[in-house]
Amino acid sequence: NTMSPSGWHILGAGAIGGLYATGLAAAGVPVTVLTRDTDSAAVLMREGLTVEEPDGHELHARPLAEPVVAGGASIRRLLVVTKAQDTVAALELIAHRLGPETRAVLLQNGMGTADAVHLRFPRLMTVIGTTTNAAYRSTPRRLVRARRGETWIGDGPLPLPVIERHILSEALAESGLHAAWDNDLKLRLWHKLVLNCAVNPVTALLDVPNGVLAGTGPARTLVAAVCIEAAAVMQAEGLPADARTLIEQVVRLAHESGRNVSSMRADVRAGRTTEIDFINGYLLARAQAHGLQAPCNRTLTELIRLRTATAGGAA
Structure with missing residues (x-):
């Protein structure tokens, strides 16, 4: 060598x-x-x-x-x-x-x-x-x-x-x-995964900056749905998880990175394939492994796949 x-x-x-x-x-x-x-x-x-x-x-x-x-x-x-x-x-x-x-x-x-x-x-x-x-x-x-x-x-x-x-x-x-x-990297990885699950597909589908998710009303409802499903999967994985804490983390990140363009939004705009299979898609696979349903994450995953397929980014 x-x-x-x-x-x-x-x-x-x-x-x-x-x-x-x-x-x-x-x-x-x-x-x-x-x-x-x-x-x-x-x-x-x-x-x-x-x-x-x-x-x-x-x-x-x-x-x-x-x-x-x-x-x-x-x-x-x-x-x-x-x-x-x-x-x-x-x-x-x-x-x-x-x-x-x-x-x-x-x-x-x-x-x-x-x-x-x-x-x-x-x-x-x-x-x-x-x-x-x-x-x-x-x-x-x-x-x-x-x-x-x-x-x-x-x-x-x-x-x-x-x-x-x-x-x-x-x-x-x-x-x-x-x-x-x-030594406890799994918990850190899951926290970041949940942030990505909530922020990436929504900003990509709506073509909006991250800050929109810090807003009230429909944005909060959507973030909450993603986080509630994620908390259930995390608990099944043997990790401590509280949906309310996850929601607060997402809203804080969205607020702090207000004008940022998420990586998935950039990929969708450019017609590139996205990391959806390693974000919401990964969460879905783990949910299935534990016999759990995650309908909100499933819908976001399918919409992103459809969005990139119809934008000519299916390559």
């Missing part, structure tokens, strides 16, 4: 991937962004990335980059920030570089990605992550960090040796972004 032991590879060149790539490169940590093609790799290495922090401070760095289909040494630490539905296909492209020593941190919206990856790569050591950082790309080489959040990682289908947990979270935290190990 010719990889530097402290090096990272980043798969998925979106805003969150760019945030980590810039932070790691600025800290002097070897980091390589895996890009779609040679041209984009060359541009990224030549021009670098600039992150604009919430306080106006700017961070500029030039991470290494190489096309995803290139050969190359085995990968030791991999941060996967692709869309949930693209993850397995993206990993297929670098399958020849994934070995027993690879540690893949899956940092995605929704749940169920790790199970899909484990099915295809049963021996790959995956670690599941969740982040409350928010960022968007204002120009091709410029990222705006909209919210300074926290990143938590925890066990995937194969438990990580205890001795490695602190080492891996420290290695990720070298980016200057918070990162820590959480």
